[in-house]
Amino acid sequence: MLMTILRPLINPTRRIAVPAVASIMITFSAVGGAAADRPDSFADQVEQLSPAVVNISTTTIVSEG
Numbered sequence: 001m002l003m004t005i006l007r008p009l010i011n012p013t014r015r016i017a018v019p020a021v022a023s024i025m026i027t028f029s030a031v032g033g034a035a036a037d038r039p040d041s042f043a044d045q046v047e048q049l050s051p052a053v054v055n056i057s058t059t060t061i062v063s064e065g
Helices: 002-010 012-034 042-052
Strands: none
């Protein structure tokens, strides 16, 4: 009875096909997420992020002697 239950899992074609299909599905789902919602141009991104840019400068005065 145990072999009857495990027989579909032992099939060599299924042992290769299931991981192959799973890896293809994972690959294509990751590609779709990376391409979503990106700006049309670099100028759009600069316009959106420019208020967050901060310029910090320091001045050091060195005295002689």
